[in-house]
Amino acid sequence: MKAAFIEKTGSPDVIQYGDLPAPALKPHEVLVKVQAVSVNPIDTYIRNGANYWPLPQPFIIGCDLAGIITQVGSDVTDWKVGTRVWGSNQGLLGRQGTFAELAAVDPQWLYKTPDNVSDEAAAACALVGITAHLGLFEHGRLKSGETIFVRGGTGGVGAMVLQMARAGGAKVITTAGSADKAERCRQLGADHVIEYRSCDWAQELARLAPQGVDVFWETLREPDFDTAVAAMAPCARMILMAGRDARPPFPVGPFYVKGCSLHGFAMFKASAATQAVAAQQINHWLSTGALYACIDRVLPLSEAATAHALQEANTVRKEGTLGGKIVLKP
Ligand SMILES: NC(=O)c1ccc[n+]([C@@H]2O[C@H](COP(=O)([O-])OP(=O)(O)OC[C@H]3O[C@@H](n4cnc5c(N)ncnc54)[C@H](OP(=O)(O)O)[C@@H]3O)[C@@H](O)[C@H]2O)c1
Numbered sequence: 001m002k003a004a005f006i007e008k009t010g011s012p013d014v015i016q017y018g019d020l021p022a023p024a025l026k027p028h029e030v031l032v033k034v035q036a037v038s039v040n041p042i043d044t045y046i047r048n049g050a051n052y053w054p055l056p057q058p059f060i061i062g063c064d065l066a067g068i069i070t071q072v073g074s075d076v077t078d079w080k081v082g083t084r085v086w087g088s089n090q091g092l093l094g095r096q097g098t099f100a101e102l103a104a105v106d107p108q109w110l111y112k113t114p115d116n117v118s119d120e121a122a123a124a125c126a127l128v129g130i131t132a133h134l135g136l137f138e139h140g141r142l143k144s145g146e147t148i149f150v151r152g153g154t155g156g157v158g159a160m161v162l163q164m165a166r167a168g169g170a171k172v173i174t175t176a177g178s179a180d181k182a183e184r185c186r187q188l189g190a191d192h193v194i195e196y197r198s199c200d201w202a203q204e205l206a207r208l209a210p211q212g213v214d215v216f217w218e219t220l221r222e223p224d225f226d227t228a229v230a231a232m233a234p235c236a237r238m239i240l241m242a243g244r245d246a247r248p249p250f251p252v253g254p255f256y257v258k259g260c261s262l263h264g265f266a267m268f269k270a271s272a273a274t275q276a277v278a279a280q281q282i283n284h285w286l287s288t289g290a291l292y293a294c295i296d297r298v299l300p301l302s303e304a305a306t307a308h309a310l311q312e313a314n315t316v317r318k319e320g321t322l323g324g325k326i327v328l329k330p
Pocket of ligand 1: 040041042127128131151152153154155156157158175176177178181196219220221240241242243265266267268314315316318320321322
Protein backbone atom coordinates (compact mmCIF):
# COMPACT_ATOMS: atom_id res chain seq x y z
CA MET A 1 0.00 0.00 0.00
CA LYS A 2 1.07 3.62 -0.50
CA ALA A 3 1.89 5.46 2.73
CA ALA A 4 3.54 8.64 4.03
CA PHE A 5 6.05 7.54 6.65
CA ILE A 6 9.33 8.36 8.38
CA GLU A 7 12.36 6.24 9.26
CA LYS A 8 14.05 9.05 11.21
CA THR A 9 12.78 12.29 12.75
CA GLY A 10 13.60 15.75 11.43
CA SER A 11 12.36 18.47 9.08
CA PRO A 12 9.40 17.81 6.71
CA ASP A 13 11.69 16.33 4.06
CA VAL A 14 12.24 13.19 6.20
CA ILE A 15 8.70 12.19 5.16
CA GLN A 16 8.82 9.50 2.49
CA TYR A 17 5.94 8.55 0.23
CA GLY A 18 6.09 5.00 -1.09
CA ASP A 19 5.09 1.37 -0.68
CA LEU A 20 4.80 -0.40 2.70
CA PRO A 21 3.29 -3.82 3.43
CA ALA A 22 -0.44 -3.69 4.27
CA PRO A 23 -0.96 -3.79 8.06
CA ALA A 24 -1.43 -7.21 9.67
CA LEU A 25 -4.90 -7.16 11.24
CA LYS A 26 -5.06 -8.09 14.95
CA PRO A 27 -8.19 -9.94 16.18
CA HIS A 28 -9.57 -6.83 17.96
CA GLU A 29 -8.99 -4.45 15.01
CA VAL A 30 -10.76 -3.47 11.80
CA LEU A 31 -9.08 -2.62 8.52
CA VAL A 32 -10.04 0.80 7.14
CA LYS A 33 -9.59 1.78 3.50
CA VAL A 34 -8.56 5.36 4.13
CA GLN A 35 -10.32 8.01 2.01
CA ALA A 36 -9.16 11.19 3.80
CA VAL A 37 -6.77 12.24 6.57
CA SER A 38 -5.97 15.64 8.06
CA VAL A 39 -2.85 17.26 9.47
CA ASN A 40 -2.55 18.38 13.10
CA PRO A 41 0.27 20.34 14.75
CA ILE A 42 1.15 17.32 16.94
CA ASP A 43 1.96 15.35 13.75
CA THR A 44 4.69 17.90 13.03
CA TYR A 45 6.08 17.85 16.60
CA ILE A 46 6.35 14.04 16.50
CA ARG A 47 7.96 14.08 13.03
CA ASN A 48 10.38 16.71 14.29
CA GLY A 49 11.60 14.41 17.10
CA ALA A 50 9.50 15.48 20.13
CA ASN A 51 10.20 12.03 21.55
CA TYR A 52 6.99 11.73 23.60
CA TRP A 53 7.07 7.91 23.22
CA PRO A 54 8.90 5.30 21.08
CA LEU A 55 7.72 5.26 17.44
CA PRO A 56 7.01 2.12 15.37
CA GLN A 57 9.62 1.61 12.61
CA PRO A 58 8.84 2.73 9.98
CA PHE A 59 6.34 5.18 11.46
CA ILE A 60 3.30 6.11 9.37
CA ILE A 61 2.53 9.72 10.30
CA GLY A 62 -0.89 11.13 11.20
CA CYS A 63 -3.67 10.88 13.80
CA ASP A 64 -6.96 11.44 11.94
CA LEU A 65 -8.71 9.37 9.31
CA ALA A 66 -11.99 8.77 7.54
CA GLY A 67 -12.78 5.82 5.27
CA ILE A 68 -14.63 2.53 4.95
CA ILE A 69 -14.22 -0.77 6.81
CA THR A 70 -12.98 -3.51 4.45
CA GLN A 71 -12.19 -6.28 6.96
CA VAL A 72 -13.00 -7.04 10.61
CA GLY A 73 -10.79 -8.94 13.05
CA SER A 74 -11.97 -12.28 14.45
CA ASP A 75 -12.87 -10.79 17.87
CA VAL A 76 -14.84 -7.85 16.47
CA THR A 77 -18.58 -8.43 16.63
CA ASP A 78 -20.24 -5.02 16.38
CA TRP A 79 -18.66 -3.54 13.21
CA LYS A 80 -19.40 -4.57 9.63
CA VAL A 81 -17.52 -4.48 6.34
CA GLY A 82 -18.80 -1.54 4.29
CA THR A 83 -19.44 0.83 7.23
CA ARG A 84 -18.12 4.37 6.72
CA VAL A 85 -16.09 5.50 9.74
CA TRP A 86 -13.94 8.35 11.01
CA GLY A 87 -11.62 8.58 13.98
CA SER A 88 -8.57 10.04 15.65
CA ASN A 89 -6.03 9.16 18.34
CA GLN A 90 -3.91 7.04 15.99
CA GLY A 91 -0.16 7.67 15.53
CA LEU A 92 -0.01 8.46 19.26
CA LEU A 93 1.21 6.65 22.38
CA GLY A 94 3.16 4.18 20.20
CA ARG A 95 0.28 3.40 17.83
CA GLN A 96 0.83 3.36 14.06
CA GLY A 97 -0.52 6.40 12.15
CA THR A 98 -3.13 6.92 9.43
CA PHE A 99 -1.45 8.51 6.39
CA ALA A 100 -1.75 5.39 4.22
CA GLU A 101 -4.18 3.60 1.91
CA LEU A 102 -5.03 1.14 4.71
CA ALA A 103 -5.05 1.45 8.51
CA ALA A 104 -5.63 -1.28 11.11
CA VAL A 105 -7.52 0.43 13.96
CA ASP A 106 -8.99 -0.65 17.28
CA PRO A 107 -12.65 0.32 16.68
CA GLN A 108 -12.95 1.87 20.14
CA TRP A 109 -11.44 4.92 18.37
CA LEU A 110 -13.86 4.82 15.38
CA TYR A 111 -17.28 6.43 14.85
CA LYS A 112 -19.86 5.88 12.09
CA THR A 113 -19.75 8.69 9.53
CA PRO A 114 -23.24 10.12 8.94
CA ASP A 115 -24.51 9.53 5.37
CA ASN A 116 -24.61 13.22 4.53
CA VAL A 117 -21.08 13.97 5.83
CA SER A 118 -18.09 13.65 3.48
CA ASP A 119 -14.90 11.80 4.40
CA GLU A 120 -12.98 15.07 3.99
CA ALA A 121 -15.23 16.87 6.49
CA ALA A 122 -15.11 13.99 8.99
CA ALA A 123 -11.31 13.78 8.85
CA ALA A 124 -10.94 17.56 9.15
CA CYS A 125 -13.05 17.67 12.32
CA ALA A 126 -11.61 14.58 14.04
CA LEU A 127 -8.83 15.51 16.50
CA VAL A 128 -9.72 19.22 16.63
CA GLY A 129 -13.42 18.54 17.13
CA ILE A 130 -12.89 16.09 19.96
CA THR A 131 -10.41 18.51 21.56
CA ALA A 132 -12.89 21.39 21.39
CA HIS A 133 -15.73 19.28 22.82
CA LEU A 134 -13.61 17.97 25.72
CA GLY A 135 -12.32 21.44 26.59
CA LEU A 136 -15.69 23.18 26.40
CA PHE A 137 -17.96 20.69 28.10
CA GLU A 138 -15.81 18.21 30.08
CA HIS A 139 -13.25 20.71 31.44
CA GLY A 140 -14.66 24.22 30.91
CA ARG A 141 -18.24 23.30 31.87
CA LEU A 142 -19.55 25.95 29.49
CA LYS A 143 -23.20 26.83 30.06
CA SER A 144 -25.74 28.43 27.76
CA GLY A 145 -25.76 32.22 28.18
CA GLU A 146 -22.12 32.43 29.23
CA THR A 147 -19.46 34.40 27.35
CA ILE A 148 -16.39 32.66 25.96
CA PHE A 149 -13.26 34.18 24.44
CA VAL A 150 -11.24 31.90 22.17
CA ARG A 151 -7.87 33.25 21.13
CA GLY A 152 -7.13 31.92 17.63
CA GLY A 153 -10.68 31.28 16.33
CA THR A 154 -9.41 30.76 12.78
CA GLY A 155 -7.20 27.81 13.76
CA GLY A 156 -7.99 24.11 13.60
CA VAL A 157 -9.09 23.93 17.24
CA GLY A 158 -10.34 27.53 17.49
CA ALA A 159 -12.84 27.18 14.63
CA MET A 160 -14.31 24.10 16.36
CA VAL A 161 -14.43 25.84 19.76
CA LEU A 162 -16.16 28.84 18.22
CA GLN A 163 -18.89 26.79 16.54
CA MET A 164 -19.48 24.36 19.40
CA ALA A 165 -19.66 27.18 21.96
CA ARG A 166 -22.22 28.87 19.74
CA ALA A 167 -24.17 25.62 19.39
CA GLY A 168 -24.07 25.35 23.20
CA GLY A 169 -25.76 28.74 23.53
CA ALA A 170 -22.76 30.85 24.53
CA LYS A 171 -21.80 34.33 23.34
CA VAL A 172 -18.51 33.97 21.43
CA ILE A 173 -15.69 36.49 21.09
CA THR A 174 -12.64 35.47 19.07
CA THR A 175 -9.58 36.79 17.22
CA ALA A 176 -8.58 36.66 13.56
CA GLY A 177 -5.42 37.65 11.71
CA SER A 178 -7.10 39.39 8.73
CA ALA A 179 -10.39 40.96 7.64
CA ASP A 180 -11.17 37.91 5.45
CA LYS A 181 -10.58 35.53 8.33
CA ALA A 182 -12.69 37.75 10.62
CA GLU A 183 -15.57 37.54 8.16
CA ARG A 184 -15.26 33.74 8.10
CA CYS A 185 -15.42 33.66 11.92
CA ARG A 186 -18.63 35.73 11.78
CA GLN A 187 -20.08 33.29 9.26
CA LEU A 188 -19.23 30.45 11.66
CA GLY A 189 -21.23 32.22 14.36
CA ALA A 190 -18.83 34.47 16.28
CA ASP A 191 -20.64 37.38 17.94
CA HIS A 192 -17.51 39.57 17.92
CA VAL A 193 -14.19 39.16 16.12
CA ILE A 194 -11.08 41.09 17.17
CA GLU A 195 -8.59 41.62 14.34
CA TYR A 196 -5.56 41.21 16.58
CA ARG A 197 -2.98 42.45 14.08
CA SER A 198 -4.54 45.91 13.84
CA CYS A 199 -5.58 46.69 17.44
CA ASP A 200 -4.78 46.04 21.10
CA TRP A 201 -6.77 42.80 21.49
CA ALA A 202 -6.85 42.95 25.30
CA GLN A 203 -8.29 46.48 25.29
CA GLU A 204 -10.86 45.48 22.70
CA LEU A 205 -11.82 42.39 24.73
CA ALA A 206 -12.30 44.56 27.84
CA ARG A 207 -14.61 46.82 25.83
CA LEU A 208 -16.64 43.88 24.48
CA ALA A 209 -16.87 42.01 27.81
CA PRO A 210 -16.61 44.65 30.58
CA GLN A 211 -17.71 42.12 33.24
CA GLY A 212 -15.08 39.63 32.02
CA VAL A 213 -15.47 36.36 30.13
CA ASP A 214 -16.66 33.11 31.75
CA VAL A 215 -14.35 30.89 29.71
CA PHE A 216 -10.98 32.01 28.32
CA TRP A 217 -9.65 29.47 25.79
CA GLU A 218 -6.01 29.99 24.87
CA THR A 219 -4.90 28.15 21.70
CA LEU A 220 -1.52 29.89 21.42
CA ARG A 221 1.65 28.22 22.62
CA GLU A 222 2.75 31.26 24.66
CA PRO A 223 -0.09 32.19 27.04
CA ASP A 224 -0.03 35.66 28.62
CA PHE A 225 -1.59 35.00 32.03
CA ASP A 226 -1.53 38.63 33.19
CA THR A 227 -3.74 39.66 30.28
CA ALA A 228 -5.89 36.54 30.44
CA VAL A 229 -6.63 36.73 34.17
CA ALA A 230 -7.48 40.44 33.84
CA ALA A 231 -10.02 39.52 31.13
CA MET A 232 -11.70 36.78 33.19
CA ALA A 233 -14.94 37.18 35.18
CA PRO A 234 -15.26 35.93 38.77
CA CYS A 235 -15.25 32.09 38.81
CA ALA A 236 -14.13 31.98 35.16
CA ARG A 237 -12.39 28.95 33.73
CA MET A 238 -9.26 29.13 31.58
CA ILE A 239 -8.51 26.32 29.12
CA LEU A 240 -4.86 25.58 28.38
CA MET A 241 -3.86 22.99 25.81
CA ALA A 242 -0.80 24.23 23.95
CA GLY A 243 2.80 25.25 24.64
CA ARG A 244 4.68 22.38 26.30
CA ASP A 245 7.80 24.55 26.64
CA ALA A 246 6.04 27.71 27.83
CA ARG A 247 7.02 28.95 31.32
CA PRO A 248 5.26 32.34 31.57
CA PRO A 249 4.83 34.38 34.80
CA PHE A 250 1.50 33.83 36.59
CA PRO A 251 -0.53 36.49 38.51
CA VAL A 252 -1.37 34.35 41.54
CA GLY A 253 -3.25 36.97 43.59
CA PRO A 254 -5.64 38.28 40.92
CA PHE A 255 -6.38 34.67 39.86
CA TYR A 256 -7.38 33.13 43.18
CA VAL A 257 -9.11 36.18 44.57
CA LYS A 258 -11.52 35.98 41.61
CA GLY A 259 -12.04 32.26 42.27
CA CYS A 260 -10.92 31.33 38.78
CA SER A 261 -9.74 27.88 37.72
CA LEU A 262 -7.23 26.61 35.19
CA HIS A 263 -7.90 23.47 33.13
CA GLY A 264 -5.13 21.81 31.16
CA PHE A 265 -5.61 18.66 29.12
CA ALA A 266 -4.28 16.60 26.21
CA MET A 267 -7.09 15.07 24.14
CA PHE A 268 -5.22 11.87 23.37
CA LYS A 269 -5.14 11.00 27.08
CA ALA A 270 -8.96 11.03 27.36
CA SER A 271 -10.49 7.53 27.49
CA ALA A 272 -12.10 6.00 24.41
CA ALA A 273 -15.50 6.23 26.13
CA THR A 274 -15.05 9.96 26.83
CA GLN A 275 -13.92 10.64 23.26
CA ALA A 276 -16.87 8.65 21.92
CA VAL A 277 -19.31 10.95 23.74
CA ALA A 278 -17.67 13.94 22.02
CA ALA A 279 -17.73 12.12 18.66
CA GLN A 280 -21.45 11.37 18.95
CA GLN A 281 -22.24 15.04 19.46
CA ILE A 282 -19.87 16.01 16.62
CA ASN A 283 -21.71 13.59 14.32
CA HIS A 284 -25.04 15.14 15.29
CA TRP A 285 -23.80 18.69 14.68
CA LEU A 286 -22.07 17.76 11.39
CA SER A 287 -25.14 15.98 10.04
CA THR A 288 -27.50 18.82 10.99
CA GLY A 289 -25.20 21.54 9.63
CA ALA A 290 -24.51 23.10 13.05
CA LEU A 291 -20.81 22.28 12.64
CA TYR A 292 -18.89 23.13 9.50
CA ALA A 293 -15.54 21.59 8.59
CA CYS A 294 -13.16 24.46 7.80
CA ILE A 295 -10.87 23.03 5.11
CA ASP A 296 -8.17 25.24 3.63
CA ARG A 297 -7.09 22.76 0.94
CA VAL A 298 -7.21 19.11 -0.13
CA LEU A 299 -3.93 17.57 -1.34
CA PRO A 300 -2.90 14.12 -2.55
CA LEU A 301 -1.25 12.01 0.16
CA SER A 302 1.98 12.14 -1.86
CA GLU A 303 2.23 15.81 -0.78
CA ALA A 304 2.37 15.01 2.94
CA ALA A 305 5.78 16.72 3.31
CA THR A 306 4.42 19.94 1.76
CA ALA A 307 1.41 19.74 4.07
CA HIS A 308 3.64 19.37 7.16
CA ALA A 309 5.79 22.33 6.11
CA LEU A 310 2.67 24.47 5.67
CA GLN A 311 1.17 23.42 9.01
CA GLU A 312 4.45 24.16 10.80
CA ALA A 313 4.81 27.55 9.11
CA ASN A 314 1.44 28.48 10.56
CA THR A 315 1.27 26.88 14.01
CA VAL A 316 4.92 27.46 14.95
CA ARG A 317 6.03 30.45 12.87
CA LYS A 318 2.57 32.08 12.70
CA GLU A 319 2.80 32.99 9.03
CA GLY A 320 -0.99 33.27 8.76
CA THR A 321 -1.13 31.54 5.35
CA LEU A 322 -3.61 28.82 6.37
CA GLY A 323 -7.34 29.39 6.76
CA GLY A 324 -8.42 25.93 7.88
CA LYS A 325 -7.39 22.30 7.95
CA ILE A 326 -5.15 20.56 5.43
CA VAL A 327 -6.84 17.37 4.22
CA LEU A 328 -5.01 14.72 2.19
CA LYS A 329 -6.39 11.89 0.07
CA PRO A 330 -4.60 8.59 -0.57
N1 LIG B 1 -3.91 19.62 24.21
C1 LIG B 1 -4.55 19.10 23.18
O1 LIG B 1 -5.28 18.11 23.31
C2 LIG B 1 -4.41 19.73 21.83
C3 LIG B 1 -5.23 19.33 20.77
C4 LIG B 1 -5.12 19.98 19.55
C5 LIG B 1 -4.17 20.99 19.38
N2 LIG B 1 -3.36 21.33 20.42
C6 LIG B 1 -2.39 22.42 20.29
O2 LIG B 1 -3.14 23.62 20.18
C7 LIG B 1 -2.46 24.56 19.36
C8 LIG B 1 -3.40 25.05 18.29
O3 LIG B 1 -3.70 23.98 17.41
P1 LIG B 1 -4.45 24.29 16.04
O4 LIG B 1 -4.61 23.00 15.34
O5 LIG B 1 -5.67 25.10 16.29
O6 LIG B 1 -3.35 25.20 15.30
P2 LIG B 1 -3.50 26.12 14.07
O7 LIG B 1 -4.56 25.60 13.16
O8 LIG B 1 -2.15 26.33 13.54
O9 LIG B 1 -4.06 27.52 14.64
C9 LIG B 1 -3.28 28.48 15.19
C10 LIG B 1 -4.06 29.79 15.19
O10 LIG B 1 -3.34 30.73 15.97
C11 LIG B 1 -3.68 32.00 15.48
N3 LIG B 1 -2.69 32.98 15.88
C12 LIG B 1 -1.38 33.02 15.59
N4 LIG B 1 -0.80 34.07 16.19
C13 LIG B 1 -1.77 34.70 16.88
C14 LIG B 1 -1.80 35.84 17.73
N5 LIG B 1 -0.71 36.55 17.99
N6 LIG B 1 -2.97 36.19 18.30
C15 LIG B 1 -4.10 35.48 18.06
N7 LIG B 1 -4.14 34.38 17.27
C16 LIG B 1 -2.98 34.01 16.69
C17 LIG B 1 -3.76 31.85 13.98
O11 LIG B 1 -4.72 32.78 13.57
P3 LIG B 1 -4.64 33.68 12.23
O12 LIG B 1 -4.39 32.69 11.10
O13 LIG B 1 -5.99 34.29 12.17
O14 LIG B 1 -3.52 34.64 12.41
C18 LIG B 1 -4.21 30.39 13.81
O15 LIG B 1 -5.55 30.37 13.44
C19 LIG B 1 -1.23 23.83 18.81
O16 LIG B 1 -0.11 24.21 19.59
C20 LIG B 1 -1.54 22.36 19.03
O17 LIG B 1 -0.40 21.57 19.19
C21 LIG B 1 -3.45 20.71 21.63
